[in-house]
Amino acid sequence: MGTILKVVDNSGAKLVACIQAVKGKKGARLGDTIIASVKEAQPRGKVKKGDVVRGVVVRAAMQRGRCDGSEIRFDDNAVVLVNKEGEPIGTRVFGPVPHELRKKKHVKILTLAEHIA
């Protein structure tokens, strides 16, 4: 909580700060959904500074175990903004995303993604 995450879609937000994880009190990890406040946003975007939004963590520098027992780690902490139903607000997703999102039922993000790791 309090983590500043990069927003990697074209929703208009640039940076968000995590307020809480949607499930569990221990914070969020790769693939989890968070509630965040927009800290920095582009003008005339879909969201503006100060908005409280939901987002899916698509990249995390902290490693996360995969189903086969190996681990995966990314360069930065990044998030894709979604609405309450879990559909992405933006229409594009930048950078690599993990295939674990399919298990979390975020297939829309996967189809928009440039690279799937």
Next chain:
Amino acid sequence: MRLEKCWFCSSTIYPGHGIQFVRNDATIFRFCRSKCHKNFKMKRNPRKVKWTKAYRRLHGKDMTKDLTFEFERKRNRPERYDRNTTEETLKAIKKISKIRVEREAAHHKDRMKGKKSKDYKEAKKEIEQNSGLLGVKVSEPLSKVKVPVSQSQKDQIHAMEE
């Protein structure tokens, strides 16, 4: 199931092992164990770290060009299962690995060819340079000394051998 190679040490990564790091330009770096991952994080060059395959290949320590390496290849189309082919493949794997081990041994032997004489030369030089430390004068180069052996001793040795 695919067996990947470690980015740092080039060893095989079996499923469920190691960690992969995805850079923001979507390049994937796979590591077989935390040792390799840590070395990567320290920004070490695998070509300069002595225990990696890259170093050994670069410095002629390992066999690089061999026909036995040609069999290991990335195949993107899965083979259709055939009992006979599988059986033959399994047989061939054993055969190939055996041949490879033999060739590697030969390569090592070839590499170590001049080692003994070189070691001897260096030792001799050391003795000559530091003869003062020994307390005895080494005026002439060391040569084989014949030690007289009595007949009874010779018989004993002979008996022991038998």
